[in-house]
Amino acid sequence: MALSGLDIFKLLPKTNCGECNLPTCLAFAMKLAGGQAKLEDCPYVSDEAKAALADAAAPPIRGIVVGKGDKQFKIGEELVLFRHEKRFINPTVMGVRVSDTMSDDELSAAVEKTKSNSWERVGQRLEVKLLAVKCESCDAGKFKSCLESVRGMCDLAIMPMTEDPEIMKAAIDVIADLNPLLYCATAENIDSMGALAKEKGLPLVIKGNGLSSLAELSEKAAALDLKDLVLDPGTRNLKDTFEALTAIRRAALISKFKPFGFPTIALPCEETDDIFFEGASAAVYIAKYADIVVLSSPEAWIHYPLQVEIQNIYTDPQKPMAVDSKIYEIGSPGPDSPLLVTTNFSLTYFIVSGEIEASKVDSWLGIVDSEGQSVLTAWAAGKFVPETIAKFINTSGIAEKINHRKLIIPGYVAQISGELDEELPEWEILIGPREAADIPVYLRNYVSAGS
Numbered sequence: 001m002a003l004s005g006l007d008i009f010k011l012l013p014k015t016n017c018g019e020c021n022l023p024t025c026l027a028f029a030m031k032l033a034g035g036q037a038k039l040e041d042c043p044y045v046s047d048e049a050k051a052a053l054a055d056a057a058a059p060p061i062r063g064i065v066v067g068k069g070d071k072q073f074k075i076g077e078e079l080v081l082f083r084h085e086k087r088f089i090n091p092t093v094m095g096v097r098v099s100d101t102m103s104d105d106e107l108s109a110a111v112e113k114t115k116s117n118s119w120e121r122v123g124q125r126l127e128v129k130l131l132a133v134k135c136e137s138c139d140a141g142k143f144k145s146c147l148e149s150v151r152g153m154c155d156l157a158i159m160p161m162t163e164d165p166e167i168m169k170a171a172i173d174v175i176a177d178l179n180p181l182l183y184c185a186t187a188e189n190i191d192s193m194g195a196l197a198k199e200k201g202l203p204l205v206i207k208g209n210g211l212s213s214l215a216e217l218s219e220k221a222a223a224l225d226l227k228d229l230v231l232d233p234g235t236r237n238l239k240d241t242f243e244a245l246t247a248i249r250r251a252a253l254i255s256k257f258k259p260f261g262f263p264t265i266a267l268p269c270e271e272t273d274d275i276f277f278e279g280a281s282a283a284v285y286i287a288k289y290a291d292i293v294v295l296s297s298p299e300a301w302i303h304y305p306l307q308v309e310i311q312n313i314y315t316d317p318q319k320p321m322a323v324d325s326k327i328y329e330i331g332s333p334g335p336d337s338p339l340l341v342t343t344n345f346s347l348t349y350f351i352v353s354g355e356i357e358a359s360k361v362d363s364w365l366g367i368v369d370s371e372g373q374s375v376l377t378a379w380a381a382g383k384f385v386p387e388t389i390a391k392f393i394n395t396s397g398i399a400e401k402i403n404h405r406k407l408i409i410p411g412y413v414a415q416i417s418g419e420l421d422e423e424l425p426e427w428e429i430l431i432g433p434r435e436a437a438d439i440p441v442y443l444r445n446y447v448s449a450g451s
């Protein structure tokens with residue numbers, strides 16, 4: 001049972017030293033109880049108190065790591081029900097299901113397509129990270145060889161799927177060092193599947209038959225000292241799965257109900273044969289509240305919009321998306337190429353760089369740190385003003401790369417050109433277009449005019 005703020009306060013040193021960046025021990029206790037502070041932030045907690053506080057300090061939903069290497073991912077550790085309350089932490093992971101009954105060619109095509117689902121969008125990499133390999137042959141040898149083939153073809157995290165502990169045991173060694181997610185333990189096989197997960201030190205999905213049986217199964221898993229669990233409510237239709245995922249998240253965060261304090265998995269691939277309905281169901285589960293969603297198809301048209309949904313939900317609403325402040329080369333700019341400058345709001349950067357690319361005029365693009373704000377907002381906030389632009393230009397090293405001293409600023413801040421002239425006396429300040437869409441024409445005119 002989670003401790004209250006006052007329970008925690010009783011175990012703290014009560015010196016109000018402030019080293020935890022909070023004014024009092026009571027304030028720290030309240031934050032710790034709400035999952036908004038870490039126990040390590042107080043250097044003076046005794047070992048006895050640490051042991052007693054371990055429960056309160058742990059996130060209400062345990063973090064689970066799956067896979068190894070680049071495609072390793074972490075799920076869970078969520079603290080809020082709604083994104084606007086703070087932010088969501090670990091994005092939903094998308095997976096694709098393949099089967100050990102597929103031919104070699106079918107398997108290879110599915111794995112290759114799954115691997116190709118990788119896109120860069122506003123500076124972030126969106127990709128499918130999990131391959132769910134289902135044993136449909138009921139043949140341990142075939143399952144094992146399929147897992148071995150998958151391992152040889154990709155570095156995606158793997159989720160071997162069988163409810164037969166003997167088959168899992170016979171096949172798992174070929175991928176056990178990759179930290180796969182075992183699917184799954186049920187009320188019938190929890191002892192043997194749990195023992196296997198424990199012996200290999202692997203995370204395990206437990207599948208209930210509705211919420212009550214899932215809670216019982218989770219308690220049984222806890223009694224077996226299994227800690228890295230992922231919850232599958234066992235529901236296999238949109239309404240029930242949506243309700244179950246929501247109830248699990250609410251129980252974990254509001255009631256601190258420990259059996260549900262784990263990440264969840266949804267399998268729309270097992271709910272319908274209609275790929276469009278499967279995609280729509282996945283969209284619902286991403287929003288509420290699946291940590292892993294597995295589809296039957298590796299096709300990009302179904303994965304890309306879902307990845308964009310995940311990206312939108314899991315960005316921090318209090319922190320604008322920003323790119324690094326530096327000089328970017330668009331194309332292959334040389335000493336005579338034009339130099340433009342704008343802010344580091346991601347969308348601004350991607351729109352402006354896209355239009356420069358479209359112009360086919362190789363250019364330098366200076367991105368000034370405006371704390372992720374767009375041009376006019378940053379100007380109004382004093383972040384994109386002559387002093388900051390001049391400081392950026394003077395420290396960026398661009399002067400050593402170009403022969404000219406012409407700087408193109410966004411048309412929306414034409415009013416700062418006079419002051420910028422004073423800040424950069426050796427430079428000629430040119431007013432660029434107000435709208436990014438007009439950049440190609442502007443740059444082509446710039447080149448044809450010889451400056």
Ligand code: SF4
Pocket residue numbers: 012013014015016017018019020021022023024025028041042043044045
């Ligand atoms: S660092 Fe520890 S002792 Fe100091 S105020 Fe914070 S909780 Fe209290």
